[in-house]
Amino acid sequence: MQARSSNGIKPLSFFIANDKFALLLALITVGLAILVPCGMLVYESISNLEGGARNFTLEHYASVLSQERTYELLGRTVLFSVTMTVCAGSLGFIFAWLAVRTNAPGRRYMPIAVLIPYLIPPMLGAVSWILLLSPRNGIINTLIGLVFGSPLFNIYSFSGMVFVESLYTFPLAFIFFYASLSSIDPVLEEASSTAGANTLKTFFYITLPRMWPTVISVGTILFIIGLESFDVAWFLGYPAKIYILSIEVFLLTRYNFPPELGAASVYGVIALISALLLVYLYRKVTADDRKFVAITGKGYRLAVFDIGGWKWVVSGTFYFIIFMIGVLPLLLLTAISLNAVSWPFALTNAPSLDNFRWVFSDSESRRALVNTAFIAFGGATATVIIGFYVAYLCSRTNVKGRGVLDFISFLPFAFPGSVLAIGIISTYISTPIYNTVWIMLIAFGIKFLPYGIRNINNNLIQIHTELEEASRVSGAGVMYTVFRIVLPLLVPGIVAAWSLLFIVFVRQFSLPIMLSSPGSQVMTIMLFQEWDAGNMGHVASYGVLMVMACLPFMIIARVLSWKKGVT
Amino acid sequence: MIRLENIDKKYISADRSVHVINNVSHEIPEGSFFTLLGPSGCGKTTTLRVISGLEKYDSGRVWFGSHLISDPEKGIFLPTSKRDIGMVFQSYAIWPHMNVYDNVAYPLKIKNKSLSKEEINTKVKNILDLVGLSALINSRSTALSGGQQQRVALARALVAEPEVLLLDEPLSNLDALLREKMRSELMLLQRKIKVTSIYVTHDRAEALSMSDYIAVMNAGKIEMVGTPKEVYECPKTEFVAEFLGQCNYIEGKVKEIDGQSKVIVETNFGVIKVRMPETPSLNDKVRILVRPGDLVVKNDTNDIGLSIPIRFQNVMYFGEHIEADAISNDLNLRYKSNKFDAVENKNCILSLRSNENWAFNTGVRHAS
Numbered sequence: 001m002q003a004r005s006s007n008g009i010k011p012l013s014f015f016i017a018n019d020k021f022a023l024l025l026a027l028i029t030v031g032l033a034i035l036v037p038c039g040m041l042v043y044e045s046i047s048n049l050e051g052g053a054r055n056f057t058l059e060h061y062a063s064v065l066s067q068e069r070t071y072e073l074l075g076r077t078v079l080f081s082v083t084m085t086v087c088a089g090s091l092g093f094i095f096a097w098l099a100v101r102t103n104a105p106g107r108r109y110m111p112i113a114v115l116i117p118y119l120i121p122p123m124l125g126a127v128s129w130i131l132l133l134s135p136r137n138g139i140i141n142t143l144i145g146l147v148f149g150s151p152l153f154n155i156y157s158f159s160g161m162v163f164v165e166s167l168y169t170f171p172l173a174f175i176f177f178y179a180s181l182s183s184i185d186p187v188l189e190e191a192s193s194t195a196g197a198n199t200l201k202t203f204f205y206i207t208l209p210r211m212w213p214t215v216i217s218v219g220t221i222l223f224i225i226g227l228e229s230f231d232v233a234w235f236l237g238y239p240a241k242i243y244i245l246s247i248e249v250f251l252l253t254r255y256n257f258p259p260e261l262g263a264a265s266v267y268g269v270i271a272l273i274s275a276l277l278l279v280y281l282y283r284k285v286t287a288d289d290r291k292f293v294a295i296t297g298k299g300y301r302l303a304v305f306d307i308g309g310w311k312w313v314v315s316g317t318f319y320f321i322i323f324m325i326g327v328l329p330l331l332l333l334t335a336i337s338l339n340a341v342s343w344p345f346a347l348t349n350a351p352s353l354d355n356f357r358w359v360f361s362d363s364e365s366r367r368a369l370v371n372t373a374f375i376a377f378g379g380a381t382a383t384v385i386i387g388f389y390v391a392y393l394c395s396r397t398n399v400k401g402r403g404v405l406d407f408i409s410f411l412p413f414a415f416p417g418s419v420l421a422i423g424i425i426s427t428y429i430s431t432p433i434y435n436t437v438w439i440m441l442i443a444f445g446i447k448f449l450p451y452g453i454r455n456i457n458n459n460l461i462q463i464h465t466e467l468e469e470a471s472r473v474s475g476a477g478v479m480y481t482v483f484r485i486v487l488p489l490l491v492p493g494i495v496a497a498w499s500l501l502f503i504v505f506v507r508q509f510s511l512p513i514m515l516s517s518p519g520s521q522v523m524t525i526m527l528f529q530e531w532d533a534g535n536m537g538h539v540a541s542y543g544v545l546m547v548m549a550c551l552p553f554m555i556i557a558r559v560l561s562w563k564k565g566v567t
Numbered sequence: 568m569i570r571l572e573n574i575d576k577k578y579i580s581a582d583r584s585v586h587v588i589n590n591v592s593h594e595i596p597e598g599s600f601f602t603l604l605g606p607s608g609c610g611k612t613t614t615l616r617v618i619s620g621l622e623k624y625d626s627g628r629v630w631f632g633s634h635l636i637s638d639p640e641k642g643i644f645l646p647t648s649k650r651d652i653g654m655v656f657q658s659y660a661i662w663p664h665m666n667v668y669d670n671v672a673y674p675l676k677i678k679n680k681s682l683s684k685e686e687i688n689t690k691v692k693n694i695l696d697l698v699g700l701s702a703l704i705n706s707r708s709t710a711l712s713g714g715q716q717q718r719v720a721l722a723r724a725l726v727a728e729p730e731v732l733l734l735d736e737p738l739s740n741l742d743a744l745l746r747e748k749m750r751s752e753l754m755l756l757q758r759k760i761k762v763t764s765i766y767v768t769h770d771r772a773e774a775l776s777m778s779d780y781i782a783v784m785n786a787g788k789i790e791m792v793g794t795p796k797e798v799y800e801c802p803k804t805e806f807v808a809e810f811l812g813q814c815n816y817i818e819g820k821v822k823e824i825d826g827q828s829k830v831i832v833e834t835n836f837g838v839i840k841v842r843m844p845e846t847p848s849l850n851d852k853v854r855i856l857v858r859p860g861d862l863v864v865k866n867d868t869n870d871i872g873l874s875i876p877i878r879f880q881n882v883m884y885f886g887e888h889i890e891a892d893a894i895s896n897d898l899n900l901r902y903k904s905n906k907f908d909a910v911e912n913k914n915c916i917l918s919l920r921s922n923e924n925w926a927f928n929t930g931v932r933h934a935s
Contacts, residue, residue: 464660466657466660467660469647469656470660470662472620472646472647472648473648473650473653473724474677475649475674476673480677484673
C-alpha cells in the first residue's frame, strides 16, 4: 500500500527501461569486443599499407587463392579435423556406451579414470608422445628397434597428429556421451522391448535416434577443436613441414619477416566464414538438445547387458588407453622433472629439485608464472561475470534483440585462436595495451566467453522462473532478486564454470604464441621456448606445475557438475 | 477491489497469432474469493499474471481500488515489486537456499523496512501458526513435503498482509487426498482473513467449492461470471455448462412463453417447463440441459409429465454411485444415480428429478 502511494504511478516502467539499458550495455561491450576484431580481420585482408596510407586491394585474395598450396592446406585442415572427429568421437561413444550399458568390470570408475588424460594439456600430450614415439629416440621406437632392428612409428606425420589429437580429445567425447547415455529414460527402451523389439532393434530404433542430437552437437564441438588445434599441429606437424590453417596463420604473422598480415587475414576470413556456418549449424541442431542435455543425471537404473568374456577385453582396452595417454606421460614427465630420468631416456642416480628451482628463480620464468596466474584468475573471473550477465539477459528476460547478443557472443566458439589473434592485433596495435598481458586477458575473455555463457546457462535454466517471480511478487526489484535468489542458487554452477575456464586459461597456447612478447610471456610460452632449447627438465617441470595447478579445480568442477547432474 | 478494463493481449509469431486475452473486463469485489476457471490455454493464468505485473499486455487498464496500476497505452506500468500483492505459485517456488523462516520473512524485510527484528519474528510466527506450520519454523525448506511447501508458500504470500492474494493452480501438484484437505483449509483461511483472492484453476470441484464468484474463461474471453450455484445451474452458454460437469441435452420447441422464468417446451417425451438465459420466441428450437444426476427412474411420486423410454447399458460401479448409458431411439443419455437402480440391458422409463430445468436456444426456429 505505502509502496504504491509513495512511488505513485511511473510513466513507462522502470523495469522495461532497465531491461533495454542492460541489453544495450551488453551489446555495446560484448558486441564491440567481438565484432571489431572480426571487422579488422576483414579490413586487413582487403587493404595494404603503402607509405603510411591504407589502400583498398584484392591482391591478398588473388595471391592466396591462386596458389595450389592454399587448397592443399585447407584440404589437409578439414581432413585432419574430420578424421580426428570420427576417431575421437567413435572411441568416446563406444566406450561411453560400454561403460553405461554393459557389465564391463570397473565401468563405474571409467568416468573418473578418463579425467586423468583430460588433465594433461594437449601440448604436453604431444611432448609425451614425442618422448615415446620419436623416430630417433622415442622409448617405444627404441624398444621396437631392439627387436626388429628399426623403429616402426614416426610421430612427426599427419597420422601422428591425428593419433595424438584424437587420443587427447577422446576423454571429452566420452564425458559428453556418458552423461547423455545415462540420461535416457529406460522406460523408452522398456516400451520398445514390450512392443517386441530385440536389443539390437531397440538400440537402432530408440537409443540411437534419442542420441542423435547429442551425436551431432558433440561432433561439431570435436570438429571445431580440430580446426583450431594448434599445440599438437605445432609440436608434431611443424618439424615435418605438415601445416594446417592455424599454423600457417601463425607462421605468416609471427615467423615471416616482414609479417604477411594480409595473407594471414585471408585465411582468417575463410575461417571466419566457416565459423559463422558452423555456429549457425550447431545452434540449429542443439536448439532442442540444450533442453534435454540439461536434465541429465537423474540416476536412472538402466538395463545392463552381459557381454560375456568380451567384458575383460573392453575394460582391458579402456584402462590400457588411459594408462598410455594419462598415467604413463604423467609418470614420465614427473620423473624427468625430478631429474630421475634424463633425456634421451636413461635413469640417473641423482634425483633433485633443480628444475623446479630454476623455474621459480629465473626472472623470465617467474614473470611468466605471475602472468599465467594473473590471466587465469583475472580472466576466469571477468569471463564468468560477463558470461552470467549475457546468459541472464538472453535466457531470463524477453527484451527484444537478445537473440542478436546471443549469436554474437557465441561466435568466438568456432574461431581458431590464431585467427582471432590477428583481429586482436590489428585492433589494438596502436594502443598502449598492445604487447602487455592485458591484451591477452582480453583475447582469452573473448575466445572463451561462449564456454562461460554455455556453462552458466546450463545451470541457469534449472532454476525455475517462479523462484524469481516469487521474489518480485514479494516486493524485490530485479537487482535484489539476482543477488538474493539467482546468484546464491547458481553458486555451484558459477564455481564450476570458473574452474573450467581457469584450467583452459592455464594451458592456452595458440593465443599467447600470437600475442605475447618479452615481458608478457606465460607458462606455455616458456615451456615451448625451453623445448626449442632442448631443456627437457624445464619442459617437464612446467608440465607438472600446470597439471598440479589444474588438478584441484578439475576436482571441484567435476564434483559440482556430478552433483548437479550437468556435464 | 480489483478492476480490469478491456484487457487485451495477443501473441504474434511468424506463423500464427493467438488472442490470449480478448477484451476482458471485470470488477472483483473487496474481500471476495474470485476464481478464474477454464481449460488450459484459455488465458486464465495470463490474466492472473497481468494483474501481478509479471506479464505485459497490449491494451486496457488494471485498477487496484482507485489506483490505476497499469495502462500500456499511456505508458503506465507499476512494476510487480511495487504492487501490494502476495502470490502462490504452481511450483510453490520455495527458495531452496533459505530455511522456512527466511522464506516467510523475505517479503517483510523488503516491503516494511521500518519493522524491527522482533516485529518480523512475531509476524512470521503468527502467520506460520495460521497455516499450522509453527513447529517447522527453522526447518530447511528442501526437507519439506509437498503439502508443507504449499503452506510455506501461502504464509509467505500472506505475511505482509497484501491487498490481493493471487493463487496460480496452487493445489494441482498435490495428491488427491491432500488436495481435498488443503481445499477446505485454504477456503477457511481466506474467509477468516478476508483478503481479496484471485484463484486460477482448471478443476471445477475446486472452483465450485471454494469460490464466492467464478469467471469461466474460454479462448481469451470471460464467458460468464457468477456464484458457483449460478454458473452450475444457470450457465449462460453450453461451453460453461459442459466445463462445469457432464451434460445431456433433450431437444424440443417452445410452445408457450410467460416471461423468462416460465417457458413451456414440447419434446418427444412430453411437455416440460424450463428457464432460459434469454427470453425465446415461439417455436424456437431449444436444448434442455440435463445433468446425469438429474435423471431418475420414473415412478408414481416423481411424474413431471416426461417419459423417456430407455435401455441401460455399460453400467459402471463407483462405490458412492453408479453411472450408465441410457439409450433411447436416437438419444444416448448419461445416467448417474446413488440408488444403484440401473441394471444392464434392462428397459425402463426415465423422468427428471425436478421441474426446475435450464435450456439453451439453438437459434433455429421450427416451421410451425
